[in-house]
Amino acid sequence: MSAGRLFPVEPAWAALMRDLGLRPADVLRRAGLPEDLLNRPQGGLGTPAYFRLWQALEAAVGDPLFPVRLIDALSTEVFSPPLFAALCSADLGQALQRLAQHKRLVAPMALDLQRRPDGRVIAQPRWLDAAVPPPLSLQISELAFLLRLGRLGTREPLRALQLSLPARPEALAGLEAWFGCRADIGGPTAIGFAAADVERPFLTASDAMWRAFEPELRRRLAELDERATVVERVRALLLEGLPAGQAGMDAIAARLAMSRRTLQRRLGEEGVSFQALVARTREELARHYLARTGHSHAEIAFLLGFQDAGSFFRAFHAWTGATPERWRREGLLR
Numbered sequence: 127m128s129a130g131r132l133f134p135v136e137p138a139w140a141a142l143m144r145d146l147g148l149r150p151a152d153v154l155r156r157a158g159l160p161e162d163l164l165n166r167p168q169g170g171l172g173t174p175a176y177f178r179l180w181q182a183l184e185a186a187v188g189d190p191l192f193p194v195r196l197i198d199a200l201s202t203e204v205f206s207p208p209l210f211a212a213l214c215s216a217d218l219g220q221a222l223q224r225l226a227q228h229k230r231l232v233a234p235m236a237l238d239l240q241r242r243p244d245g246r247v248i249a250q251p252r253w254l255d256a257a258v259p260p261p262l263s264l265q266i267s268e269l270a271f272l273l274r275l276g277r278l279g280t281r282e283p284l285r286a287l288q289l290s291l292p293a294r295p296e297a298l299a300g301l302e303a304w305f306g307c308r309a310d311i312g313g314p315t316a317i318g319f320a321a322a323d324v325e326r327p328f329l330t331a332s333d334a335m336w337r338a339f340e341p342e343l344r345r346r347l348a349e350l351d352e353r354a355t356v357v358e359r360v361r362a363l364l365l366e367g368l369p370a371g372q373a374g375m376d377a378i379a380a381r382l383a384m385s386r387r388t389l390q391r392r393l394g395e396e397g398v399s400f401q402a403l404v405a406r407t408r409e410e411l412a413r414h415y416l417a418r419t420g421h422s423h424a425e426i427a428f429l430l431g432f433q434d435a436g437s438f439f440r441a442f443h444a445w446t447g448a449t450p451e452r453w454r455r456e457g458l459l460r
Contacts, residue, residue, distance in 0.1 A: 135170055154182070156186065208232050215328055217324065217328055218328070222247060237250070245320075269315065269317040279328035279331075284323050363378050368408070375400050
């Protein structure tokens with residue numbers, strides 16, 4: 127990700143850290159970030175720095191139940207405008223839709239929603255520009271926030287209908303008790319809500335407050351999009367689309383609402399070709415998977431969008447001059 131793409135860091139982070147008994151300057155220092163970051167009017171972080179801040183916060187709290195402890199500490203007083211606007215919704219379903227629209231103003235992520243035929247809603251966070259997975263505790267907290275939002279809005283002890291996590295957390299039993307359901311381990315990060323809970327009215331609903339927030343939120347989204355280069359936007363879509371085989375130029379151009387020719391021209395203006403960007407993204411991901419995971423070469427080939435392991439081997443050798451096996455053996459020393 128380019129260093130130029132930054133996501134806002136709300137001053138409310140400082141209040142939240144204080145509520146957890148922490149000194150914001152200590153947490154920022156632990157993360158290797160400027161101590162005045164939360165006081166800057168235009169403060170922002172790229173995705174890797176955002177992850178470092180979260181890991182520093184987790185280490186400072188030092189509690190296996192940190193993800194839900196943090197969410198329990200949230201109050202409307204520390205909500206940023208996008209989150210407060212969601213609380214003004216008529217019900218949880220509308221709140222989730224508004225969060226999906228504005229989540230990029232709060233964190234380097236998007237929120238994908240699926241409405242099932244029986245009325246259930248499945249919410250799945252998707253991290254933008256992240257070549258490496260986010261900390262597990264951060265993924266859990268994002269799901270916990272959605273449930274906490276429903277509880278705050280309805281003033282009812284809502285439970286998750288389903289919970290899916292990519293790995294087993296340390297305090298699984300405590301987390302399952304907080305969410306109110308068993309967790310499915312090894313799947314995508316997701317939370318499900320029953321139809322009755324999705325439609326349960328929010329006692330905090332306020333059309334007047336939403337009308338006051340909405341124009342400013344639209345303006346901030348437009349500014350965020352203007353700051354994102356085409357290379358960054360394409361790379362984010364490649365990270366998402368490679369495993370699904372949806373990383374061709376036509377597919378990416380369509381998702382950016384551009385023609386193939388316009389996408390080629392815009393990338394050329396930024397000094398890169400589409401093919402080179404695909405290769406660069408694949409190489410970065412390949413190095414990560416080989417060094418940090420136990421995935422087989424066939425699995426890595428699939429995740430990178432190659433048709434077979436042989437194609438992956440040839441491409442990797444062209445990138446690095448080494449076989450995947452040799453790089454996995456020696457890569458951490460490079």
